[in-house]
Amino acid sequence: MATEAKRAKVDDGAELSPLQNFLQWCDRVGLVLSKKVCVSKEGTVAEYGMLALDSIQEGEVLFTIPRSALLHQGTTKVSALLEKERSSLESSSGWVPLLLSLLYEYTSAQSHWKPYLSLWSDFKTLDHPMFWSEEERDGLLKGTGVPEAVDRDLVNIRQEYTDVALPFMSKHPEMWSPDTHTLELYTQLVAFVMAYSFQEPQEEDDDEDDEDDCGDEEKIPNPPMMVPMADMLNHVSKHNANLEFTPDSLKMVCVRPIKKDEEVFNTYGQMANWQLLHMYGFTEPYRQNCNDTADVPVGSLHRAAARGIKSDLERQQLEERWETVTQTLEGKSAFVFGKHGCLTDTELHTALKVLCMSKSEFSEFKDNEGWEEDEEDEDDETICRALSNEGLPELTSSWKRLLHDAASVTLRAYGDGEQEVERVLAGDRALMKDEAAVARLSCRQKKALQVRYGQKAILHRLMDLTKS
Structure with missing residues (x-):
């Protein structure tokens, strides 16, 4: 040291x-x-x-x-109380016990962790988008999915604080005070946990084959902790x-x-x-983040498939196929593309296959109540390659057209929905090449640019690879 x-x-x-x-x-x-x-x-x-x-x-x-x-709910000074009443602290996030621990320790002059927590005198300096104005989020991050994610966070935080944390604190005024431990501080500590906490990896189950283990229970992730x-x-x-x-x-x-x-x-x-x-609250430079991705929302694929429909019968046929697709997606909201191709390849492969079937193929599919065995067991490696950057140009024309249109619909969402795709991309592309202009941007503008342009570049490449 x-x-x-x-x-x-x-x-x-x-x-x-x-x-x-x-x-x-x-x-x-x-x-x-x-x-x-x-x-x-x-x-x-x-x-x-x-x-x-x-x-x-x-x-x-x-x-x-x-x-x-x-620092977690098992090591804090209020750990015994949290453990005694843990049934009343259950929530969708599972974070309430840790957040109550942080509320107590952060405002206690005698806290064992004061030298550690004093490193952050203002959690807003983390600069999460939840601390940006709504106008900034919607203006700088339109189309990226971040504004929607932040809106969900803020709704959940307020509900969790009001319905779970606040009633608990009111029962224990000797430890917490709503005047000190406010919703604002609670929200800031959520950002702190998001940015700095760790979760211990799940232990491997050595008894997976135990006959008493049903195998269907979803493992509950370990709670976060401050390290x-x-x-x-x-x-x-x-x-x-x-x-x-x-x-x-x-x-x-x-x-x-x-x-x-x-x-x-x-x-x-x-x-x-x-x-x-x-x-x-930060980004990596556009070309340095090898894990960057862009989502093609499921709805974009549906809108692309609906293009050119001219009759009620065609609309009915599409919706029948779409119902099958949504059942196979099991609640997934988007298809994810990385720098080397689709990362949700199995789901996308199924969706494209159903949507591009001929009438007779789909009729047979319904009669069989699903895939034939030889179709159902398609090799994962083959599917992965087919939806990689190398495989996309080799797809059948109907699959490529559908993917191309879905990427186009998605790209337009970064603008006003009506702009040509090239115009949506052109502004950020020119800005990225102008070092002097980038230097004049605020920190938030720079981070938003990295997010927007990285996603747009992946979607534009997808369009290039699926040109008919």
Whole structure:
């Protein structure tokens, strides 16, 4: 650990900085930090980050966090109360116990985690789109799916606070006060959990074949938890470190060599730019995010299939086929395309197959109540290749036309719905090439541009690959 960061006071008796205070707290709780790294705000891509003070080899442990230093509903001072009344804290997110823990600890002067939580004096600096104005979200992120996701979040947060958290806090005024622990603070802490929490991976079930196990129960994900120090690392898709979980501790391990003065990057998973912005408040540069994606909403495919329909009979036939498609999609709202093709290939393959059947084929399909066995067992690898960038140009003309039109419908949604596709793409394309113009954009405008243009570029390529 850098000696400058550990120094208790400077010569004039000035108070410790929040970072110095946090690093001293890490020493006290037994968090072991390698001497080859340091935490800094300088030389990092955003806010706090971790830098290499020396070259680091693959497999080296960068820091070890004892489980007693983790902050969650089982380690907080109010853990016994939360456990006693956990049945009243159930919600769709499953986050209420952690959020109540954070509400208490963040506002308690005696909190064990105060040096850690004091690193964030204002959670709005995370700059999630939920803190943007509605006009900014709708104007800068139209078509990306982010405004709709944020609207759902805000509705769910308000409902969860009003229906679950607030009644619980009112029962325990000695611990919480609605005047202090407001909806605004609750919302900010949701953003904090979204941006900085970790979830422990599910343990593999060794008894999968046990005759008493029905095998149909959906596993409940482990609740999120706050992991001091691990959450200081920034994310890139091509990361060089990874968090490992053991029974006694969590360890950040180097997964590829890191040179001196390079930043240490963790990964938050395979995240598209719209997901990074929605969940964490940042984006990766357009070409650097190898996990970027664009959605083709299921509704776009339906509108594309409805093009050219001229009679009530044709409309009826389409809706009959569409009912079959929606049953196979099982609630999925979009087909996802990445930089190398469709990521939801099985669902899209089924939809295209049903929608492009001849009358006689669909009649036979209905009579058989589904696929013939040889059709049902189509090879996954074959389907994957067919809907990859290499396979798309080789699809039958009816499939290509339907995909091309669906991509066109989707692209137009980024504009006013009536603009030509090329005009929808042209503005952002020209802006991306003008470094001086990009430099003049606000931080929010830059992040929105990365999201919009990345998605538009994937959809435009899809159109190119499916030209008849």
